[in-house]
Amino acid sequence: MNYHSRKLLKLNLAPWRMAAVGCLLLSGLMLVAGRALYLQGLNTDYLQGKGDAVANRNLTLPAHRGQVSDRHGQLLAISTPVESLWARSTELKLTVDQQAHLARVLDMPTRDLTMKLARKTRGEFSVRRTVTPEQAAKIAAMDVQGLYLRREYRRYYPAGEVAAHVVGFTNVDDLGQEGVERAYQDWLAGREGERQIMRDRRGNTIRDLTPIKTAQMGGNLALALDLKIQYLAHRELAAAISAHKAKGGSVVVLDAKTGEILALANQPIFNPNNRQDYQPGPMRNRAVIDTFEPGSTIKPFVAAAVLERGLFHPDSVIDTPQTWLVGNKLVRDEHPHPQMTVTEIIQKSSNVGAVKLALSLTPQQHWEVLHRAGFGQLPGSGFPGETAGRLRAASTWRPVEQATMAYGYGLSVSLLQLTRAYMAFANDGEVMPLSFLKREPQEIVGVRVFSPSVAREVRAMMEAVTQEGGTGTLTRVPGYRVAGKTGTAHKLVNGLYSPDRYLSSFVGMAPASNPRLIIGVAIDEPSDGVYYGGSVAGPVFAQVMAGCLRQLALPPDAPETATRMTLNRPPVVARADGGV
Amino acid sequence: MSRLNFLLALVLVVCALALVQAQHRSRSYFVELERLKKQARALDEQWGQLQLEQSTWANPARVDTLARTQLGLVAPPQERVHVEMLVGAP
Numbered sequence: 001m002n003y004h005s006r007k008l009l010k011l012n013l014a015p016w017r018m019a020a021v022g023c024l025l026l027s028g029l030m031l032v033a034g035r036a037l038y039l040q041g042l043n044t045d046y047l048q049g050k051g052d053a054v055a056n057r058n059l060t061l062p063a064h065r066g067q068v069s070d071r072h073g074q075l076l077a078i079s080t081p082v083e084s085l086w087a088r089s090t091e092l093k094l095t096v097d098q099q100a101h102l103a104r105v106l107d108m109p110t111r112d113l114t115m116k117l118a119r120k121t122r123g124e125f126s127v128r129r130t131v132t133p134e135q136a137a138k139i140a141a142m143d144v145q146g147l148y149l150r151r152e153y154r155r156y157y158p159a160g161e162v163a164a165h166v167v168g169f170t171n172v173d174d175l176g177q178e179g180v181e182r183a184y185q186d187w188l189a190g191r192e193g194e195r196q197i198m199r200d201r202r203g204n205t206i207r208d209l210t211p212i213k214t215a216q217m218g219g220n221l222a223l224a225l226d227l228k229i230q231y232l233a234h235r236e237l238a239a240a241i242s243a244h245k246a247k248g249g250s251v252v253v254l255d256a257k258t259g260e261i262l263a264l265a266n267q268p269i270f271n272p273n274n275r276q277d278y279q280p281g282p283m284r285n286r287a288v289i290d291t292f293e294p295g296s297t298i299k300p301f302v303a304a305a306v307l308e309r310g311l312f313h314p315d316s317v318i319d320t321p322q323t324w325l326v327g328n329k330l331v332r333d334e335h336p337h338p339q340m341t342v343t344e345i346i347q348k349s350s351n352v353g354a355v356k357l358a359l360s361l362t363p364q365q366h367w368e369v370l371h372r373a374g375f376g377q378l379p380g381s382g383f384p385g386e387t388a389g390r391l392r393a394a395s396t397w398r399p400v401e402q403a404t405m406a407y408g409y410g411l412s413v414s415l416l417q418l419t420r421a422y423m424a425f426a427n428d429g430e431v432m433p434l435s436f437l438k439r440e441p442q443e444i445v446g447v448r449v450f451s452p453s454v455a456r457e458v459r460a461m462m463e464a465v466t467q468e469g470g471t472g473t474l475t476r477v478p479g480y481r482v483a484g485k486t487g488t489a490h491k492l493v494n495g496l497y498s499p500d501r502y503l504s505s506f507v508g509m510a511p512a513s514n515p516r517l518i519i520g521v522a523i524d525e526p527s528d529g530v531y532y533g534g535s536v537a538g539p540v541f542a543q544v545m546a547g548c549l550r551q552l553a554l555p556p557d558a559p560e561t562a563t564r565m566t567l568n569r570p571p572v573v574a575r576a577d578g579g580v
Numbered sequence: 581m582s583r584l585n586f587l588l589a590l591v592l593v594v595c596a597l598a599l600v601q602a603q604h605r606s607r608s609y610f611v612e613l614e615r616l617k618k619q620a621r622a623l624d625e626q627w628g629q630l631q632l633e634q635s636t637w638a639n640p641a642r643v644d645t646l647a648r649t650q651l652g653l654v655a656p657p658q659e660r661v662h663v664e665m666l667v668g669a670p
Contacts, residue, residue, distance in 0.1 A: 067631075075635040080628045158635035205614045206607055231640035 055198050056209060063190025064153045065174055066218030068167055068181070070227040071260075071438045076167045077181065079153040079174075079218075083136040085127040087117060092146030102147075105138045106131075129172065130154055155181075159227060161269040162234045165285040166225060166261075166436065168384075169272040178283060180223065180436060182384045190218035222438045224260035229253055232547040233265040237521075240540045241267045244526035250287035251544060252419045252520040256509060258441055259423065259432030261381065262517070262548070264288075264416070288379075288386045291412035292503045292522065295489030296349045296471075296533070298370075298408035300425060303346055304450050304458045305369040306357045314343045314457050324352045326403040331355050347464040349471045349486060351407045358406030359399070366402060367394035372449050373421040374431065375413055381434040389413040408489060409497075415505070419520030422507045424449035425459050425483070426515035459483050463512045475508055475538040477546045479556035483515070484508020484541065486533035491525065501525050506537035510545050511557040517548050 039047060068077035085106075094102070094117065103110040106128055119125055127147070131139065136149055155170045157163070168179020174189070176182035193215030197205045233251040241249050246267075253263035268282040284290065306312045322336040333350050345353030358366055370376070376391025390412045397405070404410045413421075416434070423431045430446035450458075462483035465472040471486040487505040490497040505522040509515035521537035521544075530536055549556075636642075647653040 074638070075631055078628055078632050078635075080632055081625055156632055158632055158639060160639070160641070162639075162641060204611050207610060228640055231644070235641075235644070 055200075057197050057199055059195050059197060061193035061195060061213075061215035062151075062153070063192050063215035063217050065155065065170070065190055066188040066220045068188070068221045068223060070163075070223055070225045070230070071262075072226065073222070074227045075158050076163050076223065076225070076227070077155060077157050079155050081151045082154045083131045083133070083149045084129050084152050085131050085139060086124045086148045086150055087127050088124050088146050088148070089117075089119060090146075092117065092144075094144055094146070098142060098144055101142065102139070102144075105135050105142075124148070157272040159230075160273060161271045162231050162265075163225060163227065164270055164272045165266045165283075165287075166223070166230075166264050167272065178384065179285065180221065180383075183382050183436070184221055187219045188221060191216040224255070224262060224435055224438045225264070226262045226551070228551055229544075229548050230263040230265065232551075233263040233519075233544050234269075236540050236543045236547075237265050237267055238269075240523060240536065243528070244523060244530060244536055245528045246523045246536075247525040247527075248286060249521070249523040250290075250415045251540065252287050252416050253544065253548060254419055254423065254434075254518040254520075256423055256426035256515045256518050257432070258439065258444055259420070259434050259446075260439065261416075261434060261436050263544075285383065285385075286524075287415040287520075287522075288381065288383045289414070291387055291389050291414050292505075292524075293409050293411065293489045293492065294413050294418055295408040295487035295503070295505065296351075296354075297418060297485050297487035297505050297507050298411070299346055299349065299354045299406070300458050300462055300485050301369055301373055301421070302354050302358045302361075302366070302406050303342055303461060304425075304454050305361055305366060306342070307457055308369070308450060308454050309361070309365070311360050312342050312357065314461060315341050317341055318345065318353055318356055320345070320350050320353045320356070322352070324355065326355060326359070327398070327400040329400045329403060331403060331407075343461045343464050346458075346461040346485065347467075347470045349465075354406040355403045358402060363394040363397040363402050366405065367391070367397070370405075370411070373424060374417060374449075375411060375421065379414070379417045379420050379434055381416060381436055383416075383436060386416070387414050389417055408487060415520050415522045418505075419507055419518055421449075422509065422518050422520070425455050425462065426509040426518050427455075428452040429455040459509075459512060459515075462508070466508070470534075471532070472506065472508070472534040472538050474534055475506060475542045475545075476561075477510055477542055477549065478561055479559055480510045480545075480549055480554075480561075481512035481558045482508055482510045482542075482545065483512040484538075486538060488531060488533045502531040504531055504533040504536035506533050506541045508541050508545070510549060511554060513557040516552065516554055517545065519545055519548070 064079040064081075067075060067079075069075050099114060099117070100110055103113045106113065116127060131149065139147065140149060153174065155174065157167060157169065159167070166179055168181040169177055170181050171177050176185040176188065181188065193213045195212040196209040198207050198209055200206050233253055237249055237251045240246070249267045251263065251265045252261065254260070255262055264285070264287050266284075266286045270278070270282040307314070312318075317339050318341070320333070320337055320340045323330055323332040325331075331351050333352050335348070337344070337348060337350065340348065340350055340353050342353075342357065344350070345357065370391055376389055378386060378388045392411070401410050420431065420434055427446070429448055429450040429452050431449050432444050432446045460483075462485050463481060464470055465485055466475050466482045467473070472484055475484055476482055484506055485508070487507075489503045489505070490499070491501040491503055492498070493501060503522060503524055504526055505520070507518065507520040509518045519541050521540045523536045523540070526536045
């Protein structure tokens with residue numbers, strides 16, 4: 001049986017109807033195909049872009065600045081995230097109530113806040129750079145349109161002003177401005193990374209689209225500084241500055257064997273955590289940047305120079321009248337001693353004696369010793385702005401100038417430079433390169449300045465300074481042998497030596513049998529009547545040195561003196577506002 | 581022949597399902613990884629803040645003041661210090 005043959009089922013359609021339906025279906029198909037072609041083929045870039053914009057995200061991976069710590073790992077600088085408050089003026093909608101509430105949360109006058117928010121700028125502006133976590137939570141709870149909280153890294157200095165001059169600080173853009181923060185900017189700074197990711201509709205990251213550019217965290221830095229010694233130096237210096245009503249001062253503590261800077265304190269101070277009202281004066285690292293005429297602290301170098309050439313022995317006796325004329329310049333001593341040995345010249349700090357020693361040298365020889373000791377050259381600590389001081393070429397010296405040079409006028413040095421030069425006496429003639437960074441002993445190569453025998457002879461002379469009859473009896477440390485040299489220099493004011501403004505200094509080392517530490521102290525314009533280096537700078541040296549030796553547990557090399565002397569000083573209550 | 585085809589089709593289906601499963605696992609592991617990374621970052625930040633807090637409390641200036649004022653500590657006077665030298669020490 002064939003269906004086609006059934007009459008009943010035979011359709012009798014007009015051919016145009018078939019054609020019409022066919023056309024209709026075909027045109028529908030064409031429409032869909034055309035649309036698909038348009039979307040998939042012609043307009044694909046635009047649409048793909050729109051799609052990616054919804055699902056794909058570019059993320060910047062934050063990188064924070066490296067930490068700075070002392071040699072034992074105590075933190076000196078750290079970056080930690082804080083919230084900051086931003087506003088976008090085009091979107092900002094804030095009722096009066098909300099404004100009052102916000103002002104209360106931020107703890108600022110409502111009027112100031114209103115003025116701040118009224119600013120009409122395109123884009124965003126910062127309302128408050130640092131918001132505490134509690135404030136951030138309250139602001140987030142207010143949910144105001146146009147106000148944003150953003151995470152930023154802020155630099156903190158837990159040691160505060162104690163180590164401020166060495167560590168320095170950064171500006172709001174995290175760029176080192178002073179000190180170590182500036183010197184090692186490239187190492188400390190982190191580099192932000194980047195990654196492209198795809199997200200699902202719940203905001204989860206599904207996959208990475210490109211290889212991740214990892215963020216490079218800033219490198220950490222371990223300084224040579226010892227925070228306990230640094231604090232000790234800071235405390236004693238501050239006490240001396242206020243006791244002597246001085247304008248300023250510095251202390252440098254060096255490791256005699258490695259050239260590491262264990263402490264470096266200055267007065268006046270500043271707080272690196274307080275970013276308002278910075279003044280350039282207190283921020284200056286005087287010990288490294290400022291120069292002064294060293295006065296008598298230069299005399300050991302003259303002694304070393306004449307010993308080195310075999311012109312004198314430590315016990316050679318020299319006639320030392322109280323006054324002596326060189327050219328038209330009258331050199332005078334404070335106290336008369338008609339005859340002195342070379343050792344006594346150093347011990348009693350005789351100007352006449354030092355001049356006589358110096359004039360046995362040619363200017364070239366004299367200059368050469370000072371040059372070898374590092375005067376007139378950068379000390380090489382790498383500290384930003386460090387000064388080379390001033391030492392003129394020997395060919396320009398007049399005899400009078402060579403004479404004044406013997407007792408420390410006519411050249412200028414920084415305290416760091418002077419203390420570094422004393423390393424030649426402490427370290428048996430070898431000067432180690434200075435370092436603000438902690439380093440391993442094996443990686444250091446020193447420079448020979450004097451022969452070991454000359455260095456030891458001069459050291460013995462400087463030990464006499466601290467003994468009975470010397471200028472530095474206040475620098476003694478119970479239980480230890482101390483060697484050093486006092487200095488008291490008239491300050492140059494408007495081209496003339498001021499009769500009553502002094503720079504008092506002392507540079508010394510201990511234990512003298514085998515020095516481990518060198519400490520340089522300079523006090524600028526002590527003005528309570530006492531101004532001798534041995535009386536102003538000397539006690540600071542003794543206090544800091546005693547603390548350091550105890551801190552480092554160095555065995556006493558003169559234990560018999562330990563019980564004979566007492567540290568009879570009232571305790572200093574230090575300022576404790578160094579917090580964050 | 582048709583039996584083999586049937587078998588292969590079955591294998592294909594199983595493979596396809598496995599692929600889906602693997603893809604899903606990969607995604608969930610990735611989400612987990614992201615979450616842990618985020619946690620690591622947060623912990624790192626917290627560690628930094630704790631370090632900061634620790635060093636603020638341990639600030640020598642603060643310790644010094646507290647020791648002297650609250651606890652009444654003083655450095656021992658020299659006559660009460662007895663230095664003991666170890667035999668054979670340099």
